[in-house]
Amino acid sequence: MTVAASKIAYQLVDRPRRSLGTLGRAAELSAAVLRYSVVDAIRLRMPIYEVVDQMWLLLKVTALPALLMAVPIGAEVSVQVGGIMNQVGANSLAGAASGLGVVGQGAPMAAGLLMSGAAASAIASDLGARAIREEIDAMRVMGVDPVERLVMPRFLAMIAIAPILCIIIVSAGVFAGLIISANVNHVVPGSFWQSFGAFATPTDLVFSVLKALLFAAIVVFIASLRGLEAKGGPKGVANAVNASVVLSVFCIFMTNLLVSQLQMMFFPARLA
Numbered sequence: 337m338t339v340a341a342s343k344i345a346y347q348l349v350d351r352p353r354r355s356l357g358t359l360g361r362a363a364e365l366s367a368a369v370l371r372y373s374v375v376d377a378i379r380l381r382m383p384i385y386e387v388v389d390q391m392w393l394l395l396k397v398t399a400l401p402a403l404l405m406a407v408p409i410g411a412e413v414s415v416q417v418g419g420i421m422n423q424v425g426a427n428s429l430a431g432a433a434s435g436l437g438v439v440g441q442g443a444p445m446a447a448g449l450l451m452s453g454a455a456a457s458a459i460a461s462d463l464g465a466r467a468i469r470e471e472i473d474a475m476r477v478m479g480v481d482p483v484e485r486l487v488m489p490r491f492l493a494m495i496a497i498a499p500i501l502c503i504i505i506v507s508a509g510v511f512a513g514l515i516i517s518a519n520v521n522h523v524v525p526g527s528f529w530q531s532f533g534a535f536a537t538p539t540d541l542v543f544s545v546l547k548a549l550l551f552a553a554i555v556v557f558i559a560s561l562r563g564l565e566a567k568g569g570p571k572g573v574a575n576a577v578n579a580s581v582v583l584s585v586f587c588i589f590m591t592n593l594l595v596s597q598l599q600m601m602f603f604p605a606r607l608a
Contacts, residue, residue: 358561365483365564366557369491372484383489390493395500397454402501403508405446406438410509413437414516432535438509439536444544445592447501448551451494452584456559459490460580463563464573472564487560491553498552499545506544543599550591555584 376382417433463486466472475482510532517523559580566576 362557362561365487365561368483369488372488373492386489387492390490391496394455394458394493395497397458398450398497398501399504401454402447402450402504405450406505406508407512409442409446410438410512411516413442414513415520429531432531436535438513439506439540439544442509443502443505444547444551446505447498447548448588448592449585450501451498451552451555452581452588455494456555456580456584457577459556459559460563460577461573463560464566464576467564467566468569468572482564490560491556494552494556495549498548502545502548539603543595547592547595550595551588554587554591558583558587
């Protein structure tokens with residue numbers, strides 16, 4: 337066997353092995369975070385100050401972009417769907433488009449992409465910088481678990497702000513759609529809200545918030561794992577941030593597809 341063939345064979349065996357190892361470490365980290373969240377809450381040892389501080393930090397980098405993303409999402413849905421509805425004479429269903437488009441898919445996806453971009457990069461860069469400065473190793477030497485001290489507060493903070501981001505995007509997106517429909521497509525506001533309430537059910541909002549919570553957990557676990565395992569100086573931190581964003585976006589799209597399919601299977605759309 338030639339050297340090139342040996343390298344190819346080694347890569348074919350080594351890459352799946354390393355991928356499985358990464359999945360195993362991610363599962364172990366997720367279980368540890370969930371365990372610490374429950375145990376610290378029961379023992380009344382929850383780092384409230386750290387959680388609130390992380391909530392404020394993450395909310396600062398995501399709230400305004402969420403509002404800025406929500407407005408064009410709602411406006412785009414109204415413009416695109418409104419043109420078709422004008423042609424078929426169904427302007428009264430403009431609110432249904434906002435209800436199904438913004439609430440069902442636009443809001444959770446926008447919140448997830450924001451968290452995977454701004455929040456994931458913030459978490460990965462912070463933990464990665466600590467890792468290359470050997471702060472993580474120093475904490476382990478002192479008997480402090482970095483998962484409990486650093487990852488768990490960020491997980492709780494992200495879980496707390498995820499519904500806030502989702503509600504902000506839903507509210508701003510729907511109102512933007514109402515303004516566009518009323519002023520551009522000449523839809524009566526009462527008709528807009530009537531069709532919105534007929535097609536957008538509380539179940540859609542519940543699943544929208546549920547998706548945001550799942551996306552938040554995925555972002556924290558991926559960004560924390562990449563950050564804690566960063567090596568090689570500033571270049572390693574940059575690679576950790578890049579990997580966190582890319583993997584988070586991919587996992588968010590796959591999770592959204594899975595949850596949407598489950599929703600359609602067990603809670604099929606019907607008029608409210």
